[in-house]
Amino acid sequence: MDFRLSEDQLMFKKMFADFCTNEVRPRGEQIDQTEQPPVDLLQKAVDQGFWAALVPEEMDGAGLDTYTYMLMLEELARADLSTALILSVHNSLVVKPLLDHGTDDQKDRYLEALAFGQMLGAFALTEPAAGSDGGALQTTAMPDGEDYLLKGTKIWVSNGELAGLFLVFARAPEGITAFLVERDTPGLKVGYREKTLGLRGVPCNTLYFDLARVPQANRLGREGHGLKIAQQALDLSRLGIAAIALGGSERALEEAVKFSIEHIQFGTPIAQKQAIYDYIADAKAQIEALRCLITYAAWLADSQQNFGQYASIAKLFGSRTAYQVTHKMLQVHGGYGYMKEYAIERYYRDCRALEIIEGTSQIQQFLIARDVYQAEGLKIRP
Ligand SMILES: Cc1cc2nc3c(=O)[nH]c(=O)nc-3n(C[C@H](O)[C@H](O)[C@H](O)COP(=O)(O)OP(=O)(O)OC[C@H]3O[C@@H](n4cnc5c(N)ncnc54)[C@H](O)[C@@H]3O)c2cc1C
Numbered sequence: 001m002d003f004r005l006s007e008d009q010l011m012f013k014k015m016f017a018d019f020c021t022n023e024v025r026p027r028g029e030q031i032d033q034t035e036q037p038p039v040d041l042l043q044k045a046v047d048q049g050f051w052a053a054l055v056p057e058e059m060d061g062a063g064l065d066t067y068t069y070m071l072m073l074e075e076l077a078r079a080d081l082s083t084a085l086i087l088s089v090h091n092s093l094v095v096k097p098l099l100d101h102g103t104d105d106q107k108d109r110y111l112e113a114l115a116f117g118q119m120l121g122a123f124a125l126t127e128p129a130a131g132s133d134g135g136a137l138q139t140t141a142m143p144d145g146e147d148y149l150l151k152g153t154k155i156w157v158s159n160g161e162l163a164g165l166f167l168v169f170a171r172a173p174e175g176i177t178a179f180l181v182e183r184d185t186p187g188l189k190v191g192y193r194e195k196t197l198g199l200r201g202v203p204c205n206t207l208y209f210d211l212a213r214v215p216q217a218n219r220l221g222r223e224g225h226g227l228k229i230a231q232q233a234l235d236l237s238r239l240g241i242a243a244i245a246l247g248g249s250e251r252a253l254e255e256a257v258k259f260s261i262e263h264i265q266f267g268t269p270i271a272q273k274q275a276i277y278d279y280i281a282d283a284k285a286q287i288e289a290l291r292c293l294i295t296y297a298a299w300l301a302d303s304q305q306n307f308g309q310y311a312s313i314a315k316l317f318g319s320r321t322a323y324q325v326t327h328k329m330l331q332v333h334g335g336y337g338y339m340k341e342y343a344i345e346r347y348y349r350d351c352r353a354l355e356i357i358e359g360t361s362q363i364q365q366f367l368i369a370r371d372v373y374q375a376e377g378l379k380i381r382p
Pocket residue numbers: 089123124125126130131132133155156157158159196199204353356357358359360361362363366382
């Protein structure tokens with residue numbers, strides 16, 4: 001077993017770290033406070049290959065393996081969680097399903113624009129009555145000549161108001177089906193942007209489909225295969241959320257260590273108090289355990305093995321780790337941690353979303369338990 005990074009992985013890690021430290025990190029506070037997505041920063045990220053992370057080299061992409069892609073998300077999250085989530089949704093939930101299920105024509109029409117900064121991707125599954133239960137979605141896709149007409153409402157679509165291409169799930173005659181929907185499709189309206197606790201640089205919008213006309217040529221995969229496509233994309237994106245949780249937890253630890261060395265009470269830095277260094281030790285232990293989980297799940301993915309259960313385990317453990325670590329690292333800061341001047345306040349709010357997005361912790365628990373019981377011959381239901 002060899003845990004060392006290859007020369008290529010080291011090179012990418014350094015490139016990600018340089019960009020994230022120099023360009024992304026200094027912008028985190030401003031992105032949060034203005035609630036504006038970092039459009040110029042995202043454009044700069046195009047040149048570094050962040051939009052084309054998973055696109056094969058022969059198509060002029062970065063061609064990252066899963067593990068190196070996780071390093072990218074970790075570095076982004078360490079610098080700013082909003083930027084990390086925007087690029088994670090784009091790569092894991094739009095570019096990857098297009099690569100896996102797209103026709104040659106669909107790849108010809110969209111891949112270059114997605115990879116090189118002309119079109120950001122967004123993923124539209126959730127509806128008011130279909131959150132954890134994606135199979136209950138009510139948006140319909142009725143065939144009409146060479147097209148489908150989409151009707152319904154999607155909520156909380158990350159990247160909504162920035163996106164050029166939406167991967168939309170709707171109910172067609174043969175069942176739930178995936179569609180590539182361009183932003184200027186007649187009948188599609190990008191609506192209300194939510195106010196959120198954290199991740200305030202990620203525009204999270206409602207989409208209205210009022211008989212939006214989508215050509216059959218934009219159906220991704222077969223009719224009725226939409227949930228399989230979503231599930232496969234969510235396996236990768238959940239592992240990505242674990243990597244974002246890792247980066248967020250590392251940043252929280254870094255901020256708390258720095259603060260505890262500088263901050264004096266009772267005549268010594270608080271780093272000398274056992275209650276404080278116990279917190280630091282626990283956080284470090286959780287972070288390193290999470291890194292091992294992500295490494296293992298990514299190795300499964302890169303060796304073409306089923307990694308879905310480990311993606312769920314990594315997401316469950318990772319999002320909890322980020323929640324617990326940011327909570328404790330804020331406590332290390334005392335009252336300063338409650339003030340907007342300190343980055344830990346932002347990380348505490350941003351990381352809270354990780355237990356909810358792309359499948360809640362309770363749904364990950366169900367998926368993990370389902371596999372455990374399945375091995376014993378018992379089928380459990382959500
Ligand atoms: C910031 C943010 C960004 C998002 N971005 C996107 C996006 O880009 N695209 C998209 O499609 N969606 C997006 N979502 C939606 C997200 O995927 C859903 O919020 C999530 O899947 C949970 O659905 P829900 O919120 O409707 O909760 P519900 O499903 O209504 O669940 C409510 C509570 O009940 C629990 N629960 C539900 N069913 C079960 C069960 N069977 N067993 C045990 N507990 C259960 C849940 O865990 C939760 O605690 C986003 C959400 C947020 C907050």
